[in-house]
Amino acid sequence: MSDNSDLVQSLESTFAGKVSKLDLVPAQDAVLVEVSAVRDVFKHLRDSLKFDYLSSLAGVDAKDHLEIVYHISSTSIKQKLTVKVKLPTENPEIDTICDIYRAADWFEREVHELYGIGIKGHPDLRPLLLPEDWDQGHPMRKGWTGRDFIVKPE
Amino acid sequence: MGVVSKLPVYFEPIPGGGLVTAKLEQVLDWGRASSLWYMLFGLACCAIEMMCTGASRYDLDRLGMIFRASPRQSDLMFVSGTVTHKMAPRVKLLYEQMAEPRYVIAMGGCATRGGPFYYDSYSVLKGVDLIIPVDVYIPGCPPRPESLLEGCLKLSEKVKKEKLSDWSRDVRQ
């Protein structure tokens, strides 16, 4: 963990102004990345820093904004890194990283259909988990309601 | 008369001969109730309990119930688990592919009424009876194999009481 803080610092200096350190609980190496720099950061992480494994990519609705959280790790240097990106609630859009990490493909489809986040450059954005004929919007957004949705009484 | 003496009461042996008389309705019901072949098909965690019921410890075979891997050869469908909106058309299709008379057991809270996913769920159908008719509901999350066996016995009781005129299942809907 201790020598990993170099990692966050080196990222901060390589992408000055685009990457900032995040303090998360439990303690871990985490950075917040500007939307515009996502592809560059991941290319750098894969090609120069030996991060070869994307273990998860998830959406979060934080009410006033949306987030995408990437967890990547390295099988050769045994390090982990959490990458967060903040997006606006209205017309959120982000570049795909599925050509950098192939594992991102289905995760991005999932985030696209459940949170309504536009994925620019993704080759195939058909619904993955939702039914093919789904027309009820993006069910993981806060405050979403739709057909048969029964809100739990307090 | 060795075999005939073991037959159910509604068989009437003719003294001295090798013949028995019975009502066709009752003979068919007896055959059906004693060989409810179920479809090899499971949806969620309840299916694990169904497999357990089918395996040697609880042994559905004792009731003449063997699984068939095709809806065409099945008499009974256990809806064993959560029916999602995405799965619902497939479940309905499987039901429609079964030959009549066909029976459905809704196993567990999910198949009965959405179960733990009744509230705050965008993906779960609130009960399989919204898309296909159900004969027996079994509560539980998941029901124990004993409950499932009880449900199967309840269904055979029901099948034994059927009239020839009931046999078009659409009448029941």
Ligand code: SF4
């Ligand atoms: S009733 Fe419970 S055990 Fe059965 S499928 Fe639903 S959640 Fe799983």
